[in-house]
Amino acid sequence: MSNPEPSRRGFLDYLTGSLLLIIGLLFAIPVIAYLLAPLRRRAEGEVGEATFSDAGPLANIPVGQWHLIQLDVVRQDGWKKTRVKQAIWVRREGKGDEAVSIMSPICPHLGCPVNWHPDRKEFKCPCHGGVFNSDGVRVSGPPPRSLDPLSEFKIINGHLWVRWQDFKIGVADRVPVSI
Ligand code: FES
Numbered sequence: 140m141s142n143p144e145p146s147r148r149g150f151l152d153y154l155t156g157s158l159l160l161i162i163g164l165l166f167a168i169p170v171i172a173y174l175l176a177p178l179r180r181r182a183e184g185e186v187g188e189a190t191f192s193d194a195g196p197l198a199n200i201p202v203g204q205w206h207l208i209q210l211d212v213v214r215q216d217g218w219k220k221t222r223v224k225q226a227i228w229v230r231r232e233g234k235g236d237e238a239v240s241i242m243s244p245i246c247p248h249l250g251c252p253v254n255w256h257p258d259r260k261e262f263k264c265p266c267h268g269g270v271f272n273s274d275g276v277r278v279s280g281p282p283p284r285s286l287d288p289l290s291e292f293k294i295i296n297g298h299l300w301v302r303w304q305d306f307k308i309g310v311a312d313r314v315p316v317s318i
Pocket residue numbers: 246247248249250251264265266267268269280281282
């Protein structure tokens with residue numbers, strides 16, 4: 140007559156081992172993710188603490204005029220990261236990063252996207268008629284301040300990398316808000 144005890148004990152050992160393995164993995168996954176985070180951030184263009192987005196080759200931007208470019212921006216909300224498209228206005232006056240100007244397209248009045256009118260050499264907001272000159276300086280209309288420049292950018296291997304920044308709208312002072 141066979142004894143069922145050894146096989147039951149074997150099954151319990153197997154079950155205990157599996158549970159320990161699962162618990163070990165549950166602890167190990169966050170540690171591995173933490174250790175790999177610097178590599179992932181580097182792949183996403185994060186330089187230091189700030190996240191930069193690739194705006195493409197600088198050579199693709201025509202010299203002497205404002206050009207609209209779409210950025211992939213990573214937004215952090217607590218632990219949650221989401222990717223959003225964000226347009227920027229970029230102007231290049233020559234070679235090198237001193238010749239690059241970048242402007243947020245968000246009208247500081249109520250947040251409509253401004254358009255560049257090359258014939259008039261001005262930005263105009265379609266919502267309430269705010270007008271800005273070719274350097275983004277407010278000329279007329281209800282916007283309480285000039286357009287917001289995006290001054291954090293780098294040129295790496297011929298690509299323009301830009302750090303997107305939101306600013307408070309409807310106020311005269313330029314107040315950065317976290318993204
Ligand atoms: S939102 Fe641009 S003028 Fe009002």
